[in-house]
């Protein structure tokens with residue numbers, strides 16, 4: 001699996017500009033030979049939560065067609081980060097995963113709302129897991145604050161995913177925690193973590209990137225730095241089986257105790 005991390009600057013409250021930026025990133029990823037592109041969180045609007053009534057994608061229709069078209073045109077699987085979606089008078093922070101044939105593989109609403117960025121006031125929490133197969137590889141996806149809840153990731157990782165995709169708008173001030181949390185999620189689940197954060201700023205926060213690829217032993221194999229960029233990395237998926245067989249932590253769980 002050759003993953004491309006689209007570490008984008010997101011223009012606050014300006015979907016038109018942001019759709020263009022994503023289209024450029026998809027083209028760059030394709031030119032770099034990627035098989036999967038990963039986008040950041042809330043890339044259509046940024047955290048312009050007070051304006052969701054005008055900005056959110058109604059029923060996610062625009063984003064769905066946009067990602068399907070790009071996936072087919074560039075023959076690329078897309079882990080679509082997340083966008084602000086309006087559905088039946090509620091707003092969601094929603095991830096779509098689309099394969100290169102244009103098939104929608106999953107639709108996931110962020111489960112844990114981040115109060116420090118007012119999500120609890122505007123966003124409705126999701127209820128469902130997000131496990132899918134990309135080119136036959138079992139994978140899962142979560143959104144930003146979700147990574148602070150290891151039980152949520154574990155519940156899904158125990159079902160077989162070898163790659164954990166994370167899309168985020170994680171402020172610079174807490175990037176040291178971002179790195180440690182992601183490394184811990186990789187180590188405990190013995191999986192690759194492919195995590196994409198944004199750069200730039202909005203009225204309340206600066207975002208410093210540090211999109212990462214972390215191997216199943218917790219080592220950072222790619223760090224995208226702090227500027228807007230598309231970086232690609234090859235995942236050696238044989239590592240997952242090797243690490244899991246060298247230390248069988250899933251089999252050693254005492255699920256009767258917890």
Ligand SMILES: NC(=O)CCC(=O)C(=O)O
Pocket residue numbers: 041114117143144145146148168169170171174
């Ligand atoms: N957008 C988010 O969920 C941000 C999460 C965050 O910054 C954290 O510290 O957790």
